[in-house]
Amino acid sequence: MSTAPPAPNLPGGSCPVPAGHYAQVVLAHGGGGRLSQQLFASLFGPAFANPLLNEAHDGAIIEAQGRPLAFTTDSYVVHPLFFPGGDIGTLAINGTVNDLAMCGARPRWLSAGFILEEGLPLDTLKRVVQSMRQAAAAAGVLLVTGDTKVVDKGKGDGLFINTAGLGILEHPVRIAPRQVQPGDAVVVSGDLGRHGMAIMSVREGLQFESSLQSDCAPLAGMVADLLAEGVRVHCLRDLTRGGLAAALNEIAATAAVRISLDEAAIPVSEPVRGACELLGLDPLYVANEGRFVAFVAPGDAERALTVLRADPLGAAACRIGTVAAAPAGLVTLRSQLGVERVLDLLSGEQLPRIC
Amino acid sequence: MKFIDEFRDGRLAQRYAQAIARLVRRPWTIMEVCGGQTHAIVKFGLDELLPKTVTLVHGPGCPVCVTPVALIDQAVALAGRPEITFCSFGDMLRVPGSRADLLSVKAQGGDVRIVYSPLDAVQLARHHPTREVVFFAVGFETTVPANALAVYTAHQEGLTNFSLLVSHVLVPPALRALLTSPENRIQGFLAAGHVCAVMGYAEYEPIAREYKVPIVVTGFEPLDILQGTYLCLRQLEQGRAEVENQYARTVRRAGNTRAQELMREVFQVVPRTWRGLGEIPQSGLGLREPYAAFDAERRFGPAPPTPDDAGECISGLVLQGVKKPHECGAFGVRCRPEHPLGAPMVSSEGACAAYYRYRSVPRG
Numbered sequence: 001m002s003t004a005p006p007a008p009n010l011p012g013g014s015c016p017v018p019a020g021h022y023a024q025v026v027l028a029h030g031g032g033g034r035l036s037q038q039l040f041a042s043l044f045g046p047a048f049a050n051p052l053l054n055e056a057h058d059g060a061i062i063e064a065q066g067r068p069l070a071f072t073t074d075s076y077v078v079h080p081l082f083f084p085g086g087d088i089g090t091l092a093i094n095g096t097v098n099d100l101a102m103c104g105a106r107p108r109w110l111s112a113g114f115i116l117e118e119g120l121p122l123d124t125l126k127r128v129v130q131s132m133r134q135a136a137a138a139a140g141v142l143l144v145t146g147d148t149k150v151v152d153k154g155k156g157d158g159l160f161i162n163t164a165g166l167g168i169l170e171h172p173v174r175i176a177p178r179q180v181q182p183g184d185a186v187v188v189s190g191d192l193g194r195h196g197m198a199i200m201s202v203r204e205g206l207q208f209e210s211s212l213q214s215d216c217a218p219l220a221g222m223v224a225d226l227l228a229e230g231v232r233v234h235c236l237r238d239l240t241r242g243g244l245a246a247a248l249n250e251i252a253a254t255a256a257v258r259i260s261l262d263e264a265a266i267p268v269s270e271p272v273r274g275a276c277e278l279l280g281l282d283p284l285y286v287a288n289e290g291r292f293v294a295f296v297a298p299g300d301a302e303r304a305l306t307v308l309r310a311d312p313l314g315a316a317a318c319r320i321g322t323v324a325a326a327p328a329g330l331v332t333l334r335s336q337l338g339v340e341r342v343l344d345l346l347s348g349e350q351l352p353r354i355c
Numbered sequence: 356m357k358f359i360d361e362f363r364d365g366r367l368a369q370r371y372a373q374a375i376a377r378l379v380r381r382p383w384t385i386m387e388v389c390g391g392q393t394h395a396i397v398k399f400g401l402d403e404l405l406p407k408t409v410t411l412v413h414g415p416g417c418p419v420c421v422t423p424v425a426l427i428d429q430a431v432a433l434a435g436r437p438e439i440t441f442c443s444f445g446d447m448l449r450v451p452g453s454r455a456d457l458l459s460v461k462a463q464g465g466d467v468r469i470v471y472s473p474l475d476a477v478q479l480a481r482h483h484p485t486r487e488v489v490f491f492a493v494g495f496e497t498t499v500p501a502n503a504l505a506v507y508t509a510h511q512e513g514l515t516n517f518s519l520l521v522s523h524v525l526v527p528p529a530l531r532a533l534l535t536s537p538e539n540r541i542q543g544f545l546a547a548g549h550v551c552a553v554m555g556y557a558e559y560e561p562i563a564r565e566y567k568v569p570i571v572v573t574g575f576e577p578l579d580i581l582q583g584t585y586l587c588l589r590q591l592e593q594g595r596a597e598v599e600n601q602y603a604r605t606v607r608r609a610g611n612t613r614a615q616e617l618m619r620e621v622f623q624v625v626p627r628t629w630r631g632l633g634e635i636p637q638s639g640l641g642l643r644e645p646y647a648a649f650d651a652e653r654r655f656g657p658a659p660p661t662p663d664d665a666g667e668c669i670s671g672l673v674l675q676g677v678k679k680p681h682e683c684g685a686f687g688v689r690c691r692p693e694h695p696l697g698a699p700m701v702s703s704e705g706a707c708a709a710y711y712r713y714r715s716v717p718r719g
Contacts, residue, residue, distance in 0.1 A: 022458075022459060022462070024459070024462045024463065025462060026458050026459065026461075026462045027458070027461075027462075028458070034692075034693050035693060038693070270356055273356050273359070274356060277356070277359060279471075335398070335399050335400060336363050336364075336365050336399075337363070337365045337368045337369075337399050337400060337401070337404070337577060338365055338369075339399060339400025339401075339403055339404070340400075341397075341398065341400060341713045341714070342712070342713055342714065344711075344712050344713075
């Protein structure tokens with residue numbers, strides 16, 4: 001059934017070698033954890049290697065007639081299509097807007113590609129398009145080109161959307177993982193885990209009573225405010241799939257620094273904590289769609305917090321840690337009991353536990 | 356969060372650590388039975404708060420880890436059949452069988468679903484009468500009542516397309532097996548609070564008496580574990596060997612008697628093979644004859660032949676508390692969560708996964 005290699009015959013043990021190297025794609029390849037990283041490092045990275053891609057950022061900074069532009073793309077597959085606090089349409093706009101914002105750009109133009117499954121009710125599509133229209137207006141972007149394809153019934157999950165975006169860099173600052181330096185303050189724009197737990201609360205088979213809403217929102221306004229106020233921003237990253245832990249591990253690896261966090265300072269709301277405790281999940285690995293982490297120069301943390309908290313989306317912003325030099329590539333967490341531990345990437349999807 | 360934060364108070368934890376340091380005069384080795392406790396210990400660094408002379412060894416209480424390869428292979432085979440919707444707790448999906456895991460079956464088009472409760476699987480069976488719905492019933496006494504209820508409900512409703520692949524195991528026979536092993540070095544146990552919430556703790560009293568080991572029924576939060584450790588060490592220092600209940604906010608001596616009645620209605624005690632530990636007599640549960648129609652192994656035939664367990668993994672020694680995960684030569688080198696050599700590196704309750712996830716880098 002599997003094409004995994006057979007177990008080598010080693011003496012003195014008690015467990016066989018399992019199917020650890022997947023010969024086919026599994027869900028965890030898209031989960032934002034170690035398998036996603038390996039897929040990029042072993043396949044996409046080498047295949048397309050170039051200096052812009054190698055920056056490993058949310059988007060690429062390209063030059064067009066001497067003007068720096070940010071360019072990004074993302075695909076949206078979510079089940080169910082409509083969830084508390086948003087739908088696939090709001091995600092498709094805000095997700096790409098946020099990737100541009102994380103480059104320090106002002107998002108301007110988006111494309112949209114729709115992959116529709118035969119049999120999708122047109123009313124569903126209309127609702128999604130209305131959401132996209134409203135989200136685009138709120139984020140100040142224009143949807144300027146698009147494409148539609150229809151696949152046979154059973155060949156898609158109702159509706160997939162891809163959006164790409166262009167934004168203008170209005171400030172002459174380099175915002176990228178490699179700009180992160182020892183001493184930088186680590187700031188998050190709000191409490192964590194709302195989107196992932198809101199989706200989980202309505203998913204088939206996992207329904208639980210909850211008033212949780214997704215945090216899905218455009219982040220470009222807060223980023224523009226930070227830059228306009230002259231806060232020395234070194235890196236920004238929105239905390240989507242894989243959550244805070246995945247984002248920080250990627251940045252620590254790319255910037256070759258250590259990021260140390262104070263667990264007690266990391267904001268997680270009571271409903272998210274409760275749902276996570278119940279399901280055996282760690283909120284630091286749960287997806288967000290309206291939160292980002294900012295690395296700012298040592299003296300600028302307070303100013304950054306003041307700017308962020310002035311925006312309703314950033315009301316719960318706080319400082320959660322500091323960047324150090326060594327050991328490079330490591331994220332550590334000081335627990336409430338004062339013991340330091342590693343905050344690692346997940347190897348696969350975060351799966352609910354047994355008991 | 357209420358009922359959580361009170362049990363993670365850093366100041367109180369330090370006070371317990373100091374009390375333990377004042378109490379201990381000799382070296383002691385204590386086993387926490389449950390994998391959930393192992394993870395809390397490693398995640399919060401509780402063992403680092405204890406005196407060097409107190410060793411916590413990690414027990415076999417990880418249902419994923421002790422499920423034998425043959426049953427995983429059986430699950431993989433069933434999940435690959437076109438007429439079957441295979442339902443499981445999420446934890447089981449990554450556990451390696453001899454050739455594949457359930458996630459690969461899912462990737463190849465098998466209908467594999469993660470559910471939170473076996474009753475969700477019954478619901479699927481109700482709504483999809485043309486599908487054969489099989490639920491992978493793994494776990495210790497904690498998960499048995501819900502599975503018993505699922506079978507009981509399906510029986511009452513006359514559902515003919517629902518069955519269980521049963522791999523239930525029991526804690527007390529495992530404790531006896533550990534204590535009679537020639538390699539045993541365990542002097543006291545922290546018993547698993549959730550198992551005792553169902554079963555009570557009267558059945559541990561003869562074990563404490565016969566083997567002269569203190570057994571403390573313990574919860575899962577940092578302060579629970581520190582208090583359980585304190586109570587266990589106090590018994591050891593005073594030369595007592597009794598069953599004490601640290602987790603009194605949840606556990607009664609008699610346990611949940613209604614749940615036990617339902618368990619006895621549906622299940623009976625049978626011998627079971629444990630991955631890493633071998634066959635232990637009277638250590639598991641199987642369906643009683645009146646419910647035999649709900650037994651997936653009977654319905655779909657016996658498991659495919661499985662190659663003998665062989666390899667570099669020392670999970671048997673880890674599950675018996677004889678070795679710690681980092682004492683394995685493959686740990687973190689050839690055995691990692693994305694390429695596990697054995698189940699303890701996979702499960703969210705596995706000791707190796709806990710060490711890798713929280714301690715993969717040398718402490719400094």
